[in-house]
Amino acid sequence: MSSADGLEEILRAGGFEYTRPEPNTIGVNLPGAQRLKTTCWLTVGDHALSIEAFVVRKPDENVDAVHRWLLHRNARMYVVSWSVDDAGDIYLSGRLPLAAITEDEIDRVLGSVLEYADGSFNYLLQLGFASAIRREWAWRVKNDQPLANLEAFRSFASRD
Numbered sequence: 001m002s003s004a005d006g007l008e009e010i011l012r013a014g015g016f017e018y019t020r021p022e023p024n025t026i027g028v029n030l031p032g033a034q035r036l037k038t039t040c041w042l043t044v045g046d047h048a049l050s051i052e053a054f055v056v057r058k059p060d061e062n063v064d065a066v067h068r069w070l071l072h073r074n075a076r077m078y079v080v081s082w083s084v085d086d087a088g089d090i091y092l093s094g095r096l097p098l099a100a101i102t103e104d105e106i107d108r109v110l111g112s113v114l115e116y117a118d119g120s121f122n123y124l125l126q127l128g129f130a131s132a133i134r135r136e137w138a139w140r141v142k143n144d145q146p147l148a149n150l151e152a153f154r155s156f157a158s159r160d
Contacts, residue, residue: 003098004044010103016110028110032118034152040092040113048095051080051109055117058088059128066090066128073120078112090124092116122152133157 001009004024011018017029024044029037030053040053059066070082070090080094092113096105125133133150137157140147150157 002044003049003101007042007044007049007101007106010101010106014103014107030110030114030117032114032121035118035121038114038117040110044098048097049101051092051094051096051113053080053092053113053117055090055092055121056124056128058084058090059124060132061130062127063088066124069123069127073116077116079109080113080116082116126153126156130156 002023004020004026008018008020008026011026011028019027021027026042028040028042030040031037035055038053038055040051043050043052067084070084074081079096080092083091083093085091094109096109133153134157137147137150137153139145140150141158147154
């Protein structure tokens with residue numbers, strides 16, 4: 001059995017929702033509270049499992065503050081760390097030796113990805129997109145539109 005087949009078996013047994021678009025790549029959908037879903041891509045290589053999850057696009061503002069915040073957290077993280085691609089989009093990424101692919105370890109890794117992505121999402125939006133959130137809030141109030149998915153930002157977005 002290949003490492004990718006073994007990984008798929010672990011995910012199936014764990015009840016994870018996933019897709020396998022390529023023989024060595026599996027996308028695992030992790031449901032969150034602040035971020036509805038984070039897709040974590042697991043790619044089996046010759047010696048290691050690559051882990052990558054998109055978290056948020058390039059910040060519109062406060063880019064240095066966002067990057068500083070991410071870097072301060074990297075030293076305390078498990079298996080994955082914050083990274084930025086060429087476009088400036090923010091990801092969680094890391095590597096795990098193929099020998100470490102066990103049910104418990106995959107559960108820990110996916111739990112870490114979910115905790116970091118979901119737990120940081122609203123703060124990253126507030127820090128990197130505050131002006132856009134305020135504009136959206138004002139537009140919705142003016143046009144009597146629902147505010148439910150912006151409630152987490154009420155404290156700074158509303159002018160009450």
